[in-house]
Amino acid sequence: MTTSTSPQGTGDATTGGPGGGARTTKLAIVGAGAVGSTLAYAALMRGAARTVALLDVNRAKVEAEVLDLQHGIQFMPMARVEGSDDVAVCAGADVVVVTAGAKQKPGQTRLDLAEGTIGLMRTILPGLVEVAPDAVYVMVTNPVDIVTYAALKFSGLPPTQLFGSGTVLDSSRLRFLVAQHCGVAVQNVHAYIAGEHGDSEIPLWSSATIGGVPLLEWPGLGGRGPLTGEVRDDIAREVVQSAYRIIEGKGATNYAVGLAGTRIIEAVLDDEHRILPVSTLLDGAYGLDDVCLSLPTLVDRRGAAERVEVPLADEELAGLRSSAESLRAVARRFGL
Numbered sequence: 001m002t003t004s005t006s007p008q009g010t011g012d013a014t015t016g017g018p019g020g021g022a023r024t025t026k027l028a029i030v031g032a033g034a035v036g037s038t039l040a041y042a043a044l045m046r047g048a049a050r051t052v053a054l055l056d057v058n059r060a061k062v063e064a065e066v067l068d069l070q071h072g073i074q075f076m077p078m079a080r081v082e083g084s085d086d087v088a089v090c091a092g093a094d095v096v097v098v099t100a101g102a103k104q105k106p107g108q109t110r111l112d113l114a115e116g117t118i119g120l121m122r123t124i125l126p127g128l129v130e131v132a133p134d135a136v137y138v139m140v141t142n143p144v145d146i147v148t149y150a151a152l153k154f155s156g157l158p159p160t161q162l163f164g165s166g167t168v169l170d171s172s173r174l175r176f177l178v179a180q181h182c183g184v185a186v187q188n189v190h191a192y193i194a195g196e197h198g199d200s201e202i203p204l205w206s207s208a209t210i211g212g213v214p215l216l217e218w219p220g221l222g223g224r225g226p227l228t229g230e231v232r233d234d235i236a237r238e239v240v241q242s243a244y245r246i247i248e249g250k251g252a253t254n255y256a257v258g259l260a261g262t263r264i265i266e267a268v269l270d271d272e273h274r275i276l277p278v279s280t281l282l283d284g285a286y287g288l289d290d291v292c293l294s295l296p297t298l299v300d301r302r303g304a305a306e307r308v309e310v311p312l313a314d315e316e317l318a319g320l321r322s323s324a325e326s327l328r329a330v331a332r333r334f335g336l
């Protein structure tokens with residue numbers, strides 16, 4: 001079953017646009033759950049790709065999500081939406097985003113989900129690579145660092161071409177909280193979370209800036225105080241806890257992760273050369289290797305093209321090393 005539509009009824013990303021015109025971009029999303037379908041919605045709303053294809057084992061679910069999205073096409077930038085329970089729907093994709101996996105339940109950590117999800121990656125990656133060998137693969141499924149490490153093994157793809165959404169979302173949570181505390185626009189806060197997308201993640205306070213001022217020297221503005229050690233610790237704790245709070249309240253996180261994923265997809269499809277904290281396989285950076293974790297990385301049409309070596313304070317480097325250690329221990333536990 002493939003359910004699809006096109007504005008002019010014909011043409012797709014593989015054969016060219018309607019009427020055989022210029023080739024257009026195609027985004028394939030694996031998993032039509034809360035994250036996958038919200039990501040599709042966000043990508044369509046932002047006009048990130050001309051074709052959005054959804055793949056899910058649950059035929060009724062994928063059909064329903066596709067229909068619902070198709071009915072909104074009139075109000076979006078020009079696009080085509082298709083969906084199927086057959087991997088062929090992903091053929092010729094420029095970007096494949098993997099969101100499929102076991103659902104996180106209240107109280108479960110991301111690592112609790114690992115085993116079933118790793119098995120799923122082993123099953124689905126070879127078929128995806130067969131139909132979309134040139135796509136850039138973005139893993140979103142949690143625990144994303146472990147899933148990315150496993151997917152690299154199962155796909156045989158180079159680390160530039162396959163990486164994880166990592167701490168792009170955590171960094172936007174951090175920026176939101178800092179912006180709220182300081183009373184400035186979130187876009188003016190430049191700060192990254194590095195390491196694991198999870199409990200051992202590290203805010204890179206020492207390199208963060210607000211409006212050109214080093215965050216650690218932020219004097220406060222409009223009656224609001226500086227970011228003291230206590231405030232920073234509270235914010236860092238809140239970043240880690242917020243996903244759990246959302247899951248407790250509504251069962252899943254979907255909006256912010258859908259937007260974060262879309263941001264990564266745009267950086268690839270539009271060849272933006274944008275620095276984003278995605279999860280990549282380390283090969284000696286900061287003395288770390290054979291582990292996937294997040295560091296600011298140049299993302300362009302090639303994928304995760306090059307890592308930026310951000311200067312780290314001693315405690316940040318120590319945090320990164322222990323994050324790497326805990327991820328390696330989990331990977332070993334699952335025989336990776």
Ligand SMILES: O=P(O)(O)OC[C@H]1O[C@](O)(COP(=O)(O)O)[C@@H](O)[C@@H]1O
Nearest residue numbers: 186187188189190191210211212275
């Ligand atoms: O604070 P400035 O210098 O005005 O920069 C704002 C710009 O930086 C951004 O927040 C991106 O920041 P990063 O490069 O730190 O990710 C944009 O969204 C925004 O347009």
